[in-house]
Amino acid sequence: MGDSRVRIADDTDRWSRRGVLAALGAASVVTVAGCGGEARAKDGAGAATSRAAVRVSPADGTRQAGFGSPVTVAVTGGTLSAVTVAAADGTHLKGTYDDGRTKWTSSSHPASDTEYTVRAEVDGSDSAHTTSFTTKKPGATFVGYFTPEDGSTSGVGMPVSLTFTEAVTDRAAVQKAITVTADPDVEIAGHWFSDTRIDFRPEEYWASGTKITLSLRLKDVEGADGVFGTQDKDVTFHIGRAQISVVDLRAKSLTVRRDGEEIATYDVSGGDAEHPTWAGKMVISERFEETRMDSTTVGLGDEYDIDDVPHAQRLTTSGTFIHGNYWGAASAFGTSNTSHGCVGLRDAQGADDPSTPGAKFYKSSIVGDVVEVRRSGEETVDPANGLNGWNMSWADWKAGSAV
Numbered sequence: 001m002g003d004s005r006v007r008i009a010d011d012t013d014r015w016s017r018r019g020v021l022a023a024l025g026a027a028s029v030v031t032v033a034g035c036g037g038e039a040r041a042k043d044g045a046g047a048a049t050s051r052a053a054v055r056v057s058p059a060d061g062t063r064q065a066g067f068g069s070p071v072t073v074a075v076t077g078g079t080l081s082a083v084t085v086a087a088a089d090g091t092h093l094k095g096t097y098d099d100g101r102t103k104w105t106s107s108s109h110p111a112s113d114t115e116y117t118v119r120a121e122v123d124g125s126d127s128a129h130t131t132s133f134t135t136k137k138p139g140a141t142f143v144g145y146f147t148p149e150d151g152s153t154s155g156v157g158m159p160v161s162l163t164f165t166e167a168v169t170d171r172a173a174v175q176k177a178i179t180v181t182a183d184p185d186v187e188i189a190g191h192w193f194s195d196t197r198i199d200f201r202p203e204e205y206w207a208s209g210t211k212i213t214l215s216l217r218l219k220d221v222e223g224a225d226g227v228f229g230t231q232d233k234d235v236t237f238h239i240g241r242a243q244i245s246v247v248d249l250r251a252k253s254l255t256v257r258r259d260g261e262e263i264a265t266y267d268v269s270g271g272d273a274e275h276p277t278w279a280g281k282m283v284i285s286e287r288f289e290e291t292r293m294d295s296t297t298v299g300l301g302d303e304y305d306i307d308d309v310p311h312a313q314r315l316t317t318s319g320t321f322i323h324g325n326y327w328g329a330a331s332a333f334g335t336s337n338t339s340h341g342c343v344g345l346r347d348a349q350g351a352d353d354p355s356t357p358g359a360k361f362y363k364s365s366i367v368g369d370v371v372e373v374r375r376s377g378e379e380t381v382d383p384a385n386g387l388n389g390w391n392m393s394w395a396d397w398k399a400g401s402a403v
Contacts, residue, residue, distance in 0.1 A: 052078030052122045060131035067135040067220055071095070071106040073120045080104055082121040087114050112220050112228065113137040138220065138228035142166035144178075146214060147285075147387075148367065150235040156205040156242045157283040158368030159387050160214050167195040169224040171402035174198075177229065179215040182206070191392070191400035193384040203394045205370065208259065210239040243369045245361075247322070247343050249277060250375040252334045254322075254345070256364060264364065266357040267334030269325070271341040275300075276378035278341070282315040283387040284322075284369045287362070290351050293321075300340060310351035311362035315343075315371055316386040322371055324351065324358025333357075343373070 057072045058065035071093060073083050083104040085093040093116075095106040110116055112135050120129040144162040148154045160180050168174050171192055180188045180200040184207065190200045206212070213236045218229030245256045249270040256264040271277035291312045295303035298319035310324035324347025325339075332338050333346045347358030354363070370390070383392045 052076065052125065054120050054122065054129040056118050056120065056129075056131045058133040058135075060133065062133040064136040065110070065133045067110050067112045067114075067138075068222070070109055071116070071118065073104040073118060075102050075120070075122055078102075078122040078124070080120060081123045082119075084119045085110075086117050086119075087111065088116075089114075109220065110135050138226075138230075140166070140227045141230045142168075142218075142223050142227055143230055144216065144218065146216075146235060148237045150237065152237045153240045153366065154237060155284065155366050155368030155370065156208065156239055156244070157281070157370035157387070157390060158206070158237075158239070159283070159389055160200040160212065161387055162198050164196045164223070166224060166227050169195070170222060171195075171198075173221055174218065174223045174229070175402045177217045177221045179213075179217075181213050181215070183211040183213075186210075189394075189398045189401055190403075191389060191397045192402060193389075193400070197384075199387070199389050201389055201397070205242070205244075205390075206239040208239055208242045212237055212239065239368075240366060243365065245365075245369065245371045247277075247371060247373045248375055249337055249343075249373065249377070252337065254343070254361070256361065258364075264360065266345050266361060269328065269332045269334075269339055269344045270337040270373075270376060271339050271378070272337050273377070275340040277337075277339070277343060277373055277376040278316060278320055278381035278385075279373050279376045279378050280380040281370055281372045281388065281390040282320070282381060283390070284313045284315065284365060284367055284371065285387050286314040287365070287367060288312045289362075293323075295340065298340075303340060308349065308351075310347045310349070311345075311358040313362065313365060313371075314386070316381060316388065318385050320381075320386075322361070324348075324356065324362070343371075 053076045055074045071085050079101040080097060083095065085106060093106040093108060093110060095104050097104050115134045117132045142165045144164050146162045148158055175190055175198065182188060186202045188200050188202050190198050192198050213234060215234050216231040219232040221229040223229055241259055243258045245254055247254050247268060252268055254266040254268045255262060290308050290310055292307040293309045294305045295301060310326065312321045312323035314321055320341055322343040325344035326347050326349040328338060328344065330346060345358040345361055347356045353359060380391050381388050383389045389397060
């Protein structure tokens, strides 16, 4: 009886070990069990069970995964029935299968500094293959500062202008990540003025009432070697009434037209013979009730320093304004050009007299309005000097696009 008990114990132990070894062998070989496929193996009980291997890239547990390539899920010994790639914030990467449904590829790259969970289901399997990975942070970044502001109303000459914090070497990649659309629809083209600036505009001035949307999809776009964008946002602004003013510096006059009708005329004084005012179509980019103007900031030495210039509206980056003037002789307006390049209208010190031409014109204006200077004796302003791309032909403008 004792020998029998010993033999029974040995047999039981032997079969138990076989069961454990069989189970361990199945776990090490099988990624997804119980699914249909060509690869098959016999389990310990002799039943046929299919085997399928799922491979995910980036690999499970990766903590510093790259974000410049799509996510892929591939299976051998089976076909994929469903794949989901979910970020920690609940967003998903969309993707497509190959013809045999043995590979899935995300349609876009994963975002930087984001944790993802991948779930892959294989036809015929009762369980899913689940992995996770986290993408690395970009080493260097850039953003695009844009004008006009979100929710603002601008004049018909306002372009959409972006200035980048880092020089862009892959202009095409960056421009493809920026979309400007208009309602009502109109063709819009981008033009690179430099490695840090791109503007967008239509062929002609915007129509009054147009709604314009700037879509920035710059996040993780590599603008230069190792430098990635961070923005993913939409910006909307509107075009108001159409006000276009014409300065004739031979006649020393300013004529203001709104929606095609003349609403005001003013006497002005422009740049003198030594400091002529730029000619061309210029867009109001900034407005100040009062501001300081110091000649040293525009390369004119100590010619002037006035700390309370009233009703000043910027026309160029280099320092051309149309503004009120209280220090000049009243007789100069409408009769002579006496300034250092700006266009002046009679005004009062303190910017507190609404009856003056300077105050009236300022009140009637908004950012984005067009001021066209004619017969000034000077060359046409450089299109990059301010928001003044309207001084470029449509063909030349489109030639400056990277896409």
